Amino acid sequence: MSNQEKGFPISHIVGFLLSITFTVVALLVALKTDLPKTTIMFVIGGLAVLQAGLQLIMFMHLNEGKDNYSKIIHTVYAIFMAVVIVIGSIWVVTAGHSIH
Amino acid sequence: MEGKINTSAPIEYQSEQSKLNILGFWVFLAAEIILFATLFSVFGVLKDRTAGGPAGSEIFEIKDVIIQTLLLLTSSFTAGIVIFEMRRGNRRGLIIWLVITLLFGLGFLSMEINEFMHYYHEGATMQTSAFLSSLFVLLGTHGAHVTLGTGWAILIIIQLLTKGINPTTAGKMHIWSLYWHFLDVIWIFIFTFVYLAGVL
Incomplete structure (x- = not known):
């Protein structure tokens, strides 16, 4: 079988940990800080875009x-x-x- | 398009038809992006029109939403492992991870059904207000996609069991994984702009 993937899916695990991190940070910023509402929306909106980019590139193989x-x-x-x-x-x- | 098949490429790219199907599915996903964009814009316009009914901050159970988000994020990761195992030619690993992915998906769906029943008992139905109409349409369209994705995966499992991993079944599996990750991306935007923005 050609093009064997390595035995351990390291990039998937990195992607998973990053995706959990983005979500937890968004939750903390939204629920545990007293920043102005507009600032919070920009931060959690930015984290959603990062999450989407991560899924597209690391899991959906957009560049492949x-x-x-x-x-x-x-x-x-x-x-x-x-x-x-x-x-x-x-x-x-x-x-x-x-x-x- | 070159006619020669590159045997060093992942298995799903080793058939010209599968390669074209994968490209075609990205075109479909672009149309899905527009579908959800229209639903998000309807929600964004109508989210404050509660017509005397409950607002989002009164009915959203943020703990349940966090669990739903973690279920779907984890299922997106395990769907990534499905493709990883497929490219190693490991059919048993592929099917085990796919079943795990579907269990996370079913967990998500059962929580969403509970959530809808909870809203119904709170007197928050589709007919209550423009806010709730747009909310149920957005969440329902996403949930219907997850339901369809679950049935689709079961059909692919049957093909994998009877035909094994070949460029045709691998192409189908790759396309299904694109669909599943895409639904996770849509959920992240629902999580952020519907639930978190709703309880701020």
Whole structure:
């Protein structure tokens, strides 16, 4: 069998420990600190993005294979559209445009 | 696309069809990102429209949410081990880790069903307010995906038992693992922007 993986899944375990760490830090910042709400949202939002990046690269093998650029460009574009949809919708509805 | 098969590549890339299927599944995942983006934007717009019903901070049980998050994070890790064992050609290890992954997934699902029943008994139903409608649609769509993923994995286990690990079944397993990790990513955003933001 070619391309045997090493006997111990070290990168998976590192990824798992990191993912647990991001979650625990988000919990502590959200529930145990008295920072302003906006600061907390930016910190836990940033941790969610880190978590997503970790899953994409370490577990979903986004960088792997001959088609890696196609996968990366397509996925990044989808994430961009998701950000536009979410931020755009909330902005349009909360910025006072709905009065008119 | 080159016609030659690279035998040093992982097994799921050793069939041209499986390679294309994996790329195609990433295209599907992009559409799923947009699906969940629309549900998150509906929730983001309607989260304060409680219409006299309970707000998130009154009904969310943050301890249960933490357990759900740990179950799904762990199942994402064990799904990573599934692919690791598959690439080593270890069918027995693959199936054992896949069953463990599904047990974590079923644990998550049973907690989510309990959570919905708890909300129902608190008088928080889909009809109560725009906030709860958007909450149930977002959580329900995610939960339905996890349910589908569980059934899908069982079908792949049957194929692995009858056909073994070959480039075709390995491609299917790889695609399923992408789906499962993707659901974990969506859950992290639900955990952060629905539950944590809701109880701040």
